[in-house]
Amino acid sequence: MIKFENVHKHYGDFHVLNDINLEINKGEVVVIIGPSGSGKSTLLRCINRLETISEGLLEVNGVVVNDKKVNINEFRKNVGMVFQHFNLYPNKTVLENIMLAPVKVLNKSKEEAKKTAMYYLEKVGIPEKANSYPSQLSGGQQQRVAIARGLAMSPEIMLFDEPTSALDPEMIGEVLDVMKALAREGMTMVVVTHEMGFAREVADRIIFIDKGQILEDTDPTEFYNEPKDERARLFLSRILNH
Amino acid sequence: MLDFTILSENFDMFLEGFINTLYVSFLALIGSFVLGAILAIFRIAPIKPLNWIGTIYVEFIRNIPLLIILFFIFTGLPVFEIRLSGFVAGTLALMIYTAAFIAEAIRAGILSVPKGQMEAARSSGLTYTQAMLQVILPQAIKIVIPPLGNQFINLVKNSSVLTIVAAGELMYQGDLISSRTFVTFDVYIFVAVFYLIITLPLSLGVNRLEKRLAVSN
Numbered sequence: 448m449i450k451f452e453n454v455h456k457h458y459g460d461f462h463v464l465n466d467i468n469l470e471i472n473k474g475e476v477v478v479i480i481g482p483s484g485s486g487k488s489t490l491l492r493c494i495n496r497l498e499t500i501s502e503g504l505l506e507v508n509g510v511v512v513n514d515k516k517v518n519i520n521e522f523r524k525n526v527g528m529v530f531q532h533f534n535l536y537p538n539k540t541v542l543e544n545i546m547l548a549p550v551k552v553l554n555k556s557k558e559e560a561k562k563t564a565m566y567y568l569e570k571v572g573i574p575e576k577a578n579s580y581p582s583q584l585s586g587g588q589q590q591r592v593a594i595a596r597g598l599a600m601s602p603e604i605m606l607f608d609e610p611t612s613a614l615d616p617e618m619i620g621e622v623l624d625v626m627k628a629l630a631r632e633g634m635t636m637v638v639v640t641h642e643m644g645f646a647r648e649v650a651d652r653i654i655f656i657d658k659g660q661i662l663e664d665t666d667p668t669e670f671y672n673e674p675k676d677e678r679a680r681l682f683l684s685r686i687l688n689h
Numbered sequence: 690m691l692d693f694t695i696l697s698e699n700f701d702m703f704l705e706g707f708i709n710t711l712y713v714s715f716l717a718l719i720g721s722f723v724l725g726a727i728l729a730i731f732r733i734a735p736i737k738p739l740n741w742i743g744t745i746y747v748e749f750i751r752n753i754p755l756l757i758i759l760f761f762i763f764t765g766l767p768v769f770e771i772r773l774s775g776f777v778a779g780t781l782a783l784m785i786y787t788a789a790f791i792a793e794a795i796r797a798g799i800l801s802v803p804k805g806q807m808e809a810a811r812s813s814g815l816t817y818t819q820a821m822l823q824v825i826l827p828q829a830i831k832i833v834i835p836p837l838g839n840q841f842i843n844l845v846k847n848s849s850v851l852t853i854v855a856a857g858e859l860m861y862q863g864d865l866i867s868s869r870t871f872v873t874f875d876v877y878i879f880v881a882v883f884y885l886i887i888t889l890p891l892s893l894g895v896n897r898l899e900k901r902l903a904v905s906n
Contacts, residue, residue: 495812497812521814528812530808534805534809536810536824538828547823548815553814597813
């Protein structure tokens, strides 16, 4: 469903992504981990072309993403994204946040979009906040709204860019629970995160990336028990023993 | 003491000037806002040639005196067989001049909206234009209102320069009355009061709007 073939990306002299080869199948939950600055967020953001690649082939849902002729807005309908800092629209209510894209992009009627929005708000557990503004919500609630906003487009793929990194510890659980439920329903998910518990419990595969290269691509148990790569071992010992 | 007979005896002329200043200001305000908004989008849009046009316009226009722009339109255009009245030439000059400042204010407002807002909107499938209209501009407006208010107040005051092309506005009427009656001080005091009648409510209005928008955030 997602296929990177010899993908490179440069920021000036900086080689952010170095020969990435990666295939993600429908329904898979893939967790990308790695030290900061390793290129893991960039990798994720290439999938919906928030970042462009310099070389190679990137195919998502049968669409060559780096092809200039691609209708990017059409393509993005099928790929939801959740950000570290939620990025909810502060001037719109929770409901309006979720309804915007379905109404403007999918041309749904307001009523229909509202019904869908309420359905997903129920699902993430905060239907009572429908008419609140983002600033009136806690961080965890905001991120759950952001997930509902992504889901309201009924995407086939959901991308998560460090969804819990900006949250207070007691709110991380509520967001992870929503993500776990989503994974169990068979959503194709690519998640950049440091949440090892989540990775172990839900991930089908773990990708370890450092200095723009994929160093490990294994199942979680294997990764945690005995990572093959030296840098992965070092990284793991640091985050597990801090 | 102020000589109020100057005001009462020439009230029609003052009033005519006042109405013309209102007219000029209103037209130039609408025009410069529209032109300024377009220029701001030009400067930000991800299309290089538009960026250049926007930058060249802003840098040239805001760095030349209004008076010269006015002269160019009033005395330069007739060379190309385009003859405009003082009123029209003046309004155009004000609009062209103020648009450069308004473009900068709007651009700064748009840039102050966090980048993640555009990313969230675009990643949900909205086009650049939809994201601008639905997400970015409504947030930028709140930031832009105080500087815009300043520009509008400047615009009203700058319209006094139009006296030089006999646009018939307040300053021009003041000059006329003064040269006819040989009274200077009193006449210009009343002229100033008429300007205040326009600018003070504008200033207070901007303040109130600013407060109201702050609450809704």
